[in-house]
Amino acid sequence: xxxxxxxxxxxxxxxxxxxxxxxxxxxxxxxxxxxxxxxxxxxxxxxxxxxxxxxxxxxxxxxxxxxxxxxxxxxxxxxxxxxxxxxxxxxxxxxxxxxxxxxxxxxxxxxxxxxxxxxxxxxxxxxxxxxxxxxxxxxxxxxxxxxxxxxxxxxxxxxxxxxxxxxxxxxxxxxxxxxxxxxxxxxxxxxxxxxxxxxxxxxxxxxxxx
Numbered sequence: 708x709x710x711x712x713x714x715x716x717x718x719x720x721x722x723x724x725x726x727x728x729x730x731x732x733x734x735x736x737x738x739x740x741x742x743x744x745x746x747x748x749x750x751x752x753x754x755x756x757x758x759x760x761x762x763x764x765x766x767x768x769x770x771x772x773x774x775x776x777x778x779x780x781x782x783x784x785x786x787x788x789x790x791x792x793x794x795x796x797x798x799x800x801x802x803x804x805x806x807x808x809x810x811x812x813x814x815x816x817x818x819x820x821x822x823x824x825x826x827x828x829x830x831x832x833x834x835x836x837x838x839x840x841x842x843x844x845x846x847x848x849x850x851x852x853x854x855x856x857x858x859x860x861x862x863x864x865x866x867x868x869x870x871x872x873x874x875x876x877x878x879x880x881x882x883x884x885x886x887x888x889x890x891x892x893x894x895x896x897x898x899x900x901x902x903x904x905x906x907x908x909x910x911x912x913x914x915x916x917x
Contacts, residue, residue: 733821734814749820750810757810764803765892767796771840771882779879785845793845800841800885807837833888840882 750757777783785793808826811818819825 733824734817734819736817748809748822749825750806751818752810752812757806760803760806761892763799765889767799768885768889768892771796772886775879775882779877790845794843797841797843797845800837800882801843804834804837804841807833836884836887839878840884842878842881844878 752758752761778785784790807829809822810825811820812825812828813819819828
């Protein structure tokens, strides 16, 4: 019977091998992320370019937190270079949404690198916050702006288009939802630059109240 024990254990090892290989394809240890850099379609938050990207995201979130309420309250539409920059912000945020579908995340000291799990996790919560606030409403304005001018001449026929245009412009407020993620970016900046950004956290709380 003792001689038969190793023979019985051999099939169990062979059965466990595919499961271990599958787990390795989905997760890696937190301190071993550099080994998996270059895995097709997977982005690691620890990569230098991704850290820089996140810092730019933080700056654009703060910019939006100031400019979006200003433009809505004072009906101040962006023009010229300011309009170009607003379009850039929208495209940047849309690109960030695409990145988030492919960015590894930590789970119990392991990086999850399976793209289906990454996408599923992102779709559960943050996608519904990020995507509406990333809509390029400035480009939509170009399509619907003629309706605004026509409504001034034909109130009865085009008033519905004008109301829709004004309603869509209020969608800019959804960009403020990205403030919910600012703690993440502030934590990255504090860790990277070794500084205390408590004043920005206070600013965040004030903006949320407003």
